[in-house]
Amino acid sequence: MLRRLLLVLIVVAIVVGGLGFLKYRQIQGEIAMFSQPQPPATVADTRVKAMTWQPELHAVGSLQAVQGVMVSNQVPGQVQQILFESGDMVEKNQALVQLDTEVDEADLAGLEAARSLAETQLGRNRRLLADRAVSQGDFDEASSRLQQTEAEVAAKRAVIEKKTIRAPFAGQLGIRQVDLGQYLAAGTSIVALEALDPVYVDYALPERELAQIAVGQTVEARVAAYPDASFPGTIQAISPAVDQATRNVRVRALLKNPDHRLRPGMFAKVATLLPEQDQVLTLPREAITFNTYGDSVFMILDGEGEQAGKLVVQRRQIQTGAVRDQRVAVLSGLEEGDRVVSAGQVKLRNGAEVRITEDEPAGSGDAAQ
Structure with missing residues (x-):
């Protein structure tokens, strides 16, 4: 065992x-x-480049028509003709709706007959007054009667004219809101009319920027419907007062809109262009590591000592500024010509040796110039 x-x-x-x-x-x-x-480690590189940037003041705003109304009728009546289609482009004074004028035209005929009689009576009294066959009072009464009938005729003609509803200005119509044969009370909405070229964009800027803007200054607007398009314009008016609630100043700019792509009510991002600023140091956005502790890059340096003749990286804290066309302004921490890693930062540490790939990533070129 x-x-x-x-x-x-x-x-x-x-x-x-x-x-x-x-x-x-x-x-x-x-x-x-x-x-x-x-x-x-294999990485891609890029260099810090000095570029010419034009500073901008950014804001959001809304597009407004230079002229925009809801077309309505001034006098009541029944719709006899509709002379437009929804969405039509119309000229100033173009007829849109014709109301029934049959009764008004009959009244006008009676008023014109009364005027003719008043003219005849006044002519007769004028001759009799010369022979002293009528008094001056009778003559004055006949003259007043003629003036009264002429005024009634003019008023009835004005009513008939107002029963042809016309476009007050050139523009594009909206969706029709009346039907043939419908009775319209005075002030009934018929169709919206908007003048689309040019258009306004209204936006606000903080009061601290007031000294940097002026009437005639250039702006650029962008809308979500056309993300790749920029619409230039100029400042037309600046509010004389600052809003006490927001401490913002209201600004209105005028944008050309010949192809009618911009529509009233659109949301717009507006950039107010300031004088050009030269020699802004920039890097592609992908070359920078952003985090809550500060932004940084990996600089590519020549190795020393045992790493002589090789390329090594060193993390460098930087201060960044505005972003434009996928390039970021570098305010401090780097100098023009400094070489940094633009792709492959995740696998790097301070002092690590790197090998540069021949392909430079998109966005590191000069497209933003």
């Missing part, structure tokens, strides 16, 4: 020793592997 137990202990010792030896060899291999120099 004792010999059997001793034999088991010897077998267990041999197994444990063998496993320990294998683990020891594995650890030694890993130590040897990690002690070997790591191959250089």
